[in-house]
Amino acid sequence: MNDTLPDNITGLEDEELLQEQDERFEHYRFEVDKGQSLLRIDKYLVNIMPSISRNRIQDAAESGNILVNGNAVKSNYKVKPLDVISIMLGYPPNQYEIVPQNIPINIVYEDDDIILVNKQPGLVVHPGFGNFDGTLLNAVAYHLKDNPGFDANDSRLGLVHRIDKDTSGLLLVAKTADAKSNLGKQFFDKTTHRRYQALVWGTVKEDEGTIVGAMARDPRDRMLFTVFEEGENPVAKHAVTHYKVLERLSYVTLVECRLETGRTHQIRVHMKHIGHTLFNDDRYGGNEVLKGTTSAKYKQFVKNSFEICPRQALHAKTLGFNHPRTGEYMHFDSELPEDMQMLIEKWRNYSKSL
Template identity: 60%
Template structure:
């Protein structure tokens, strides 16, 4: 029976879970409690530690959290997921090109491309932004998670601006601005549907989805999750999709993705939140082919971190940086413009 590790492409801002072990019980597996099952397979652990992991909801059977008395059956997939990467300090310098928008003695701004994971995690020990930073810069300060230079993060398949601290003073003062919500962060997104209001605010605590731990969900109960506020404004209506600007007041895990789904407008081609299905439109085969072509042009969630503003930690000058939309999003929007002009679309 082998151990495999999850490929962690989920760039979270907080409350991460990393898969430490995954076991597939064999065909002849006898019925046994999951804590005893894991005791036989995981070295250097105790039954008490396994039971504690189960109590925290960190042991999964076939994707569902289970208690320590769960009975393992043949062909069950058992995962142990914990809140820290098993090898969190492992960073190998790699010569990965960086698109540096601005740099001085205290910080730098990077325009992160789609597909670049921000920091190492299980399955992603190489090829990340942190690996690139370790190669190009020496003695970057560590953040509270022991990750060099990182002040904030964005998802692997979200493009756009990130600020990197180059010394401890910059790290502390920039992190304080993010914590106190004084930074300016604007994202551009394409969402499914025609949003009725020209602008609005989405509020609601975010926490992991009760059934799908890889999703975040909105909860009305203030005791669940963390407060999250997203301000949105319609930029362009394109029939079955809408281009919106999202201003973050808070920076929670998958905040825009979860908030937009919550109001019924998932991000276009966001597979994790259901946006990779044809959610609005007709049943005509030509329309279906059009949407599939858009998915091919934009093979990821339609989200770009366009604008970032903050006070410089040393000069105290307010700095505001802006980027153009990446080619895949720009091409997708243009295709929808052409389609919406040549077809009579319904809301």
């Protein structure tokens, strides 16, 4: 049996797979040996699936996707002899085959181990619910179609981390299993350095600050995430975002966000939590006039601004990590895409006119 799990082992990890799925499918099944001593299931599965991190197995258990004898268990369950362990996901095995497609992507660095892409907004990163092709991974598969060592459908290779469809910026792809394992550990250990730039609604008063708030799906809308008080939601994941004001532009603020953790929608949720929703973030309400005047002229100005940047104004600007083979520290910076540059300049001109 293949001992690798897909990146979305939790079943609902990526924004393109957020829809609830009542039907689940068995992807992996193991029967515990007769002589097995009592052992936590996360440790047991790491032992028999060495390419999978314990953290991902624990996430799968928290999502109810690990069953023992037909019942969902948590990661501290202790396996017993002859237990039957099933790993369930919300889609049939091999449903999303990644086929090479000639899709333009901006590769800013490449060697034998890694590819660094500056992803354009609007490009989904991998196939999933509602997006079976036309993704960044389809583009990478095409780019490496003549590389016999790269299989786009091998989950030991490929994306090391993710950014949302409408977020632009730097994204790291591993060309080998060793590279993905090494880089995955760096992200898990929080030794990578990631900085984003975002335009948010309102005047951020403090020049810099830190947002600490555990995140989980909003029980009122499973397409959204929200912040919970400590202990309020047992499945909420600890999340930390550091921010710094770069420029105040009347009713909006340009901020830099540094991720200490990497939760789905983290910057979008954390900035909304402190009252500064990302500009034109339609999922979290930023596509409405949240600050400013009620004049028709101002409303038209905001509408025109939405048209200039028809997505959440968020860009993954910098990425730093140690090269998985050489250990050399590498740091990359990317320019803001044209839509965000034009948006910021529009607000600068508006601010000067006041």
